[in-house]
Amino acid sequence: MTSPVPHPGLADSAFLAAVRGEPVPHTPVWFMRQAGRSLPEYRKLREGIAMLDACMRPDTVVEITLQPVRRYGVDAAIFFSDIVLPLKAVGVDLDIVPGVGPVVARPVRTLEDVAAIPDLTPEHVDFVTESVRTLTGELGATPLIGFAGAPFTVASYLVEGGPSKEQALTKSLMFSQPEVWAALMDKIAQISAAYLQVQVAAGASAVQLFDSWAGSLTPTDYREHVMPWSQRVLASVTDVPRIHFGVGTSNLLGLMGDAGADVVGVDWRTPLSDGILRAGGRAVQGNLDPTLVFAPTELMTARADEIIAAGRAAPGHVFNLGHGVLPATDPDQLARLTDHVHAYPLD
Amino acid sequence: MTSPVPHPGLADSAFLAAVRGEPVPHTPVWFMRQAGRSLPEYRKLREGIAMLDACMRPDTVVEITLQPVRRYGVDAAIFFSDIVLPLKAVGVDLDIVPGVGPVVARPVRTLEDVAAIPDLTPEHVDFVTESVRTLTGELGATPLIGFAGAPFTVASYLVEGGPSKEQALTKSLMFSQPEVWAALMDKIAQISAAYLQVQVAAGASAVQLFDSWAGSLTPTDYREHVMPWSQRVLASVTDVPRIHFGVGTSNLLGLMGDAGADVVGVDWRTPLSDGILRAGGRAVQGNLDPTLVFAPTELMTARADEIIAAGRAAPGHVFNLGHGVLPATDPDQLARLTDHVHAYPLD
Numbered sequence: 001m002t003s004p005v006p007h008p009g010l011a012d013s014a015f016l017a018a019v020r021g022e023p024v025p026h027t028p029v030w031f032m033r034q035a036g037r038s039l040p041e042y043r044k045l046r047e048g049i050a051m052l053d054a055c056m057r058p059d060t061v062v063e064i065t066l067q068p069v070r071r072y073g074v075d076a077a078i079f080f081s082d083i084v085l086p087l088k089a090v091g092v093d094l095d096i097v098p099g100v101g102p103v104v105a106r107p108v109r110t111l112e113d114v115a116a117i118p119d120l121t122p123e124h125v126d127f128v129t130e131s132v133r134t135l136t137g138e139l140g141a142t143p144l145i146g147f148a149g150a151p152f153t154v155a156s157y158l159v160e161g162g163p164s165k166e167q168a169l170t171k172s173l174m175f176s177q178p179e180v181w182a183a184l185m186d187k188i189a190q191i192s193a194a195y196l197q198v199q200v201a202a203g204a205s206a207v208q209l210f211d212s213w214a215g216s217l218t219p220t221d222y223r224e225h226v227m228p229w230s231q232r233v234l235a236s237v238t239d240v241p242r243i244h245f246g247v248g249t250s251n252l253l254g255l256m257g258d259a260g261a262d263v264v265g266v267d268w269r270t271p272l273s274d275g276i277l278r279a280g281g282r283a284v285q286g287n288l289d290p291t292l293v294f295a296p297t298e299l300m301t302a303r304a305d306e307i308i309a310a311g312r313a314a315p316g317h318v319f320n321l322g323h324g325v326l327p328a329t330d331p332d333q334l335a336r337l338t339d340h341v342h343a344y345p346l347d
Numbered sequence: 348m349t350s351p352v353p354h355p356g357l358a359d360s361a362f363l364a365a366v367r368g369e370p371v372p373h374t375p376v377w378f379m380r381q382a383g384r385s386l387p388e389y390r391k392l393r394e395g396i397a398m399l400d401a402c403m404r405p406d407t408v409v410e411i412t413l414q415p416v417r418r419y420g421v422d423a424a425i426f427f428s429d430i431v432l433p434l435k436a437v438g439v440d441l442d443i444v445p446g447v448g449p450v451v452a453r454p455v456r457t458l459e460d461v462a463a464i465p466d467l468t469p470e471h472v473d474f475v476t477e478s479v480r481t482l483t484g485e486l487g488a489t490p491l492i493g494f495a496g497a498p499f500t501v502a503s504y505l506v507e508g509g510p511s512k513e514q515a516l517t518k519s520l521m522f523s524q525p526e527v528w529a530a531l532m533d534k535i536a537q538i539s540a541a542y543l544q545v546q547v548a549a550g551a552s553a554v555q556l557f558d559s560w561a562g563s564l565t566p567t568d569y570r571e572h573v574m575p576w577s578q579r580v581l582a583s584v585t586d587v588p589r590i591h592f593g594v595g596t597s598n599l600l601g602l603m604g605d606a607g608a609d610v611v612g613v614d615w616r617t618p619l620s621d622g623i624l625r626a627g628g629r630a631v632q633g634n635l636d637p638t639l640v641f642a643p644t645e646l647m648t649a650r651a652d653e654i655i656a657a658g659r660a661a662p663g664h665v666f667n668l669g670h671g672v673l674p675a676t677d678p679d680q681l682a683r684l685t686d687h688v689h690a691y692p693l694d
Binding site: 166167168171172175176215216217218219220221248250251268269270271274289290291292294295296299303326328 | 513514515518519522523562563564565566567568595597598615616617618621636637638639641642643646650673675
């Protein structure tokens with residue numbers, strides 16, 4: 001089975017034009033976690049289906065990925081998955097516990113633990129290939145963004161055994177056992193790269209590398225202990241634009257761009273104008289505070305206007321929230337925000 | 348009972364000299380949360396004593412505050428308390444639940460809820476006055492830093508009803524109900540100001556205003572909805588140096604200084620050299636990653652050296668971690684760090 005022929009309108013889509021830094025028909029917009037718990041149709045579909053099962057069944061992946069595109073008319077779909085899904089696919093014993101997050105049965109702390117994790121091959125994720133092919137057919141001229149966790153963030157789940165506020169064990173391993181750390185990062189970089197390559201081979205138009213917890217690192221530690229592996233992952237998918245995003249990364253935006261990103265995601269803490277300067281001439285994505293959707297519509301749209309205006313200083317700007325959609329978000333408010341961004345006048 | 352006569356060496360202490368931007372005998376150092384769970388003598392003393400009880404009994408407050416000064420020989424003591432203690436003292440129904448944090452029985456969401464919270468008078472916190480007086484006597488030439496939570500962070504506990512990752516309800520109230528927000532912030536500013544004034548009147552040599560969660564705000568929202576009240580608190584204690592600290596505040600350091608701080612606390616994410624520039628000519632405090640104490644000693648001290656060297660560009664520099672001591676910290680490692688900072692050569 002070969003990859004589907006791309007829709008003729010895809011290359012000219014607002015999203016792909018913006019990430020290439022070309023003129024756009026309107027400011028493109030999508031929302032991190034647009035597919036998920038804020039949507040009643042998602043909650044209905046997930047009834048009785050565990051999170052990881054929903055990520056591994058093509059029928060649910062396709063439907064969940066499409067739901068926000070249908071509802072909002074956003075300019076891109078994001079492949080429905082989870083940061084730990086590729087680990088699960090290669091056989092790591094883990095689960096996503098509701099109200100907690102990913103829980104790893106046996107945390108990884110030694111070279112033997114790392115060696116026990118298999119490399120990822122396309123056969124591990126047949127369901128991803130099938131889902132992406134179906135999705136690109138359904139999406140037509142709307143780009144699909146592939147998705148993977150960056151090595152540091154994935155490593156933090158493996159080392160801590162679950163979500164962690166401080167990543168103390170992870171950083172302790174990073175500081176104290178550089179050989180184990182390098183082996184672990186090598187392993188995850190292989191898995192994340194292979195996982196993204198599968199999505200691109202099956203038709204994804206762009207990828208986003210999520211380094212959710214990178215913001216807990218100093219620039220020095222990010223540069224020495226993390227960046228080389230994120231760089232390796234990004235360098236493995238050169239055929240499509242690459243977005244690189246983390247939270248609380250004000251001081252890392254330049255490095256995250258230099259790691260090989262075409263687009264630097266900026267969280268809401270950094271004014272977009274500053275983010276553009278720090279991203280070093282790259283396109284940017286962001287960055288409305290996700291809690292601003294709880295504000296009166298006029299305030300939300302006024303802040304969105306400021307962000308769009310600031311975004312004009314970048315070679316390209318993809319409007320987004322500064323982090324994922326919060327579960328309590330009113331979808332009607334996101335619909336209004338989408339329409340508002342689309343209606344914003346071009347220069 | 349009048350305030351005790353200050354120890355003759357106090358004014359010349361390294362800590363107070365540094366915050367005034369004067370020459371120091373050595374780089375002063377203390378650690379946020381130096382009193383607490385990382386110390387075996389603390390864990391022993393706390394056996395069978397609930398957190399809030401420990402904060403309200405002069406004997407435990409004094410002993411816990413002194414423990415790290417005795418052990419490490421740090422250059423300042425920090426008054427042992429909790430951010431929600433003044434609320435408890437005026438009668439708000441709350442508790443500190445082990446493993447969770449502060450839990451408020453009836454979250455505050457309306458003008459009536461706010462009006463039901465009494466103002467704080469010195470009589471509410473007699474135990475603070477008594478503790479501080481005893482402490483300043485015991486501490487001699489070592490300064491005692493008073494402590495209070497900033498209005499935004501305290502508000503977040505009251506509105507959310509407990510700790511919260513996103514402060515979504517708090518910011519929702521802030522965006523949507525400005526009158527309720529202003530009333531709540533007025534109330535907390537009064538309480539925090541009065542709480543600090545009590546500590547200063549009883550002999551505290553400096554104060555630190557903790558805005559732990561301010562880093563979740565954009566600079567725009569911080570300036571409009573938070574800064575005026577933090578400013579009011581800081582303006583209420585002009586007789587002693589004021590330190591202003593929050594986590595993840597890279598983009599807020601200038602504003603936090605302008606709010607009336609003499610010293611701006613910098614977390615570990617921001618290189619201290621950048622923090623100094625952003626703090627606008629003020630003294631700074633910080634900023635070793637608290638997880639670096641889990642690294643080999645040589646790596647920890649090498650990073651400390653970089654921070655001390657960078658700190659020389661500020662009018663004054665107080666060495667500290669970039670956030671609180673983590674509970675798993677080895678006290679011997681903090682002892683080595685203290686000695687190392689003290690031995691660092693002056694220019």
